[in-house]
Amino acid sequence: MKILTVTLSKIANKALTEAVSILQKGGVVIYPTETAYALGADATNIRAIEKIKKIKTRPRGKPLALIVANFAMAKKYGFFDARARSFAKKFWPGPVTLIVKRTSALPKEVAGIYIGMRMSELAWAQKLTKHLGKPIISTSANRSGASTLYSARRARKEFQVAPMQPDLMLDAGTLPKRKPSAIVHLGFKNIRILRKGTIKVF
Structure with a gap:
């Protein structure tokens, strides 16, 4: 696993270009988010999806979530009715994952009928998803059952002994500890809060 040192406040073009190139080739990248370190891959690439599941040792059938660059991208991969559009307008960008019906533009290997995205x-x-031009997987950069990773050092240590490793890590040091994103399921008549986060949805 290659490691590039980056800062949260300033995007290094060289590191960004290398990370996007790896994503384009079906690779997996550890990258910082506002909640924790995440494992990322091209959400439209089936081989990349399978690779990220193997790295994370994620049980088959368990859905993955996405990060999108903008609402236009979100609409391509998920169905947004008036209520979903209203939630997206109110809470995006931010740590709120909205679950909507998946469109056929997204492989079923990512999720079933519904897909979570933010x-x-x-x-x-x-920048990663914008320059890739596609959504990227956003799943916490820890193997299934392990604790959430806020420290790049801990992430390196965990994956050094893993049978399969990510291709690249964007090391931004230790991230502020925050709750994971809130998860709001909009696929039912009554809105369901599947997980509370840092932002109060209701």
């Missing part, structure tokens, strides 16, 4: 407020996550 627009990150952190520059690195925004």
Whole structure:
């Protein structure tokens, strides 16, 4: 696993270009978000999706979530009715994942009928998906069952002994400890809050 040292406040073009190139080739990148370090891959690439599941040792059938660059991208991969559009307008960008019906533009290997997606407020996550031109997987950069990773050092240590490693890590040091994103399921008549986060939805 290659490691590039970056800062949260300033995007390094060289590191961004290398990370996007790896994503384009079906690779997996550890990147910082506003909640924790995440594992990312091209959400439209089935081989990349399978790779990220193997790295994370994620059980088959468990859905993954996405980060999108903007609302236009979100609409391509998920169905947004008036209520969903209203939630996106109110809470994006930010740590709120909205679950909507998946469109056929997204492989079923990512999720079933529904897909969770959000627009990150952190520059690195925004730039990665914007320059890739596609949504990226956003799943916490820890193997299934392990604790959330806020420290790049801990992430390196955890994946050094993993049977399969990510291709690149964007090391931004230790991130502020925050709750994970809120998860709001909009696929039912009554809105369901599946997980509370730092932002109060209701």
